[in-house]
Amino acid sequence: MKKSTTLALTAIAFAASAATSAFxxxxxxxxxxxxxxxxxxxxxxxxxxxxxxxxxxxxxSAAGKQDGDTAGQISAMENMVAAGAKTILITSSGDAIIPTIKKIQAQGVQVIALDSPVEGADALFATNNYKAGELIGAYAKAALKGKAPVIATMDLFPGHPVGAQRHNGFLAGYGLKTLDAKSNELAQPAEVVCMADSFGDAAKGQTGMENCLQKNDKINVVYAINEPAAAGAYKALKAAGKEKDVVILGVDGMCSNGVGNVEKGVIAATSMQYPLKMAAMGVAAGLQYAKDGKRQSGYTDTGVDLVASKPMAGVKSIDTKTARGQCWGD
Structure with a gap:
């Protein structure tokens, strides 16, 4: 009887130990x-x-209070490492997070940047934002059909790599003087008559467009960092009775503000990116790191497609019906 009890207790202890080890x-x-x-x-x-x-x-999971909240992101990284995270996936809000990235890497944590590049990250899974800009730039040029461009840009904010890459890529796609994909500065050739910081926000995009119209009422092309900023610009143009005279372009691929607004004619075209894919690839890299301890490295392009309801000769695009099957909600 004692032997059976001992064996039973041993079995229970072994199971508990195994469960603890698995956890x-x-x-x-x-x-x-x-x-x-x-x-x-x-x-x-x-x-x-x-x-x-x-x-x-x-x-x-955690997030900053708003775009640019690096303090919130730093706190989140430290809290997650304390909770046992060995891989951190992050969409950087700014370079202030770099020292913390280096600190946690020294503790054995893998850091993967998603969407926004940041110095020091082991790897980056993101859209080629320069290419995203090039696609809508080429479309805008085709849509203007030889007219001289008078451009306003609804940008992100100064110094951010994604904002710079999209802006400068747009100019490259249009065939205008610009900067390369490594620059965080915003090029301003003579054709760009007004630049405004929208922070990717619809209300700020509207205000920026209103201010640009006061500077130059001949604007016929609007580049926007994303689709909410593009929608805000459209609102300002409509209030001024100029919405039919301007080609508006954006980036992202949201279902309503993006694909839906292309369907409605609010945006002429947008470049669609794939955030779900970025995150899934990041998690897969984290799982692999847990298995073999080998850090992911380099840049992985997660793809981008131009979405337009009206195709332009020489500019490859997908229609809104196809885009509906690939877009992400807003």
Missing amino acids: AAETVIGLITKTESNPFFVKMKEGAEAAAKKGGAKLL
């Missing part, structure tokens, strides 16, 4: 986005959650 070995991955409310980051989180669940990992 201890659970892969913990952190996802930190710029904000919680932006549909792009909502979709990114959905992709990370689905990939983590499929791979048996625990996902921790």
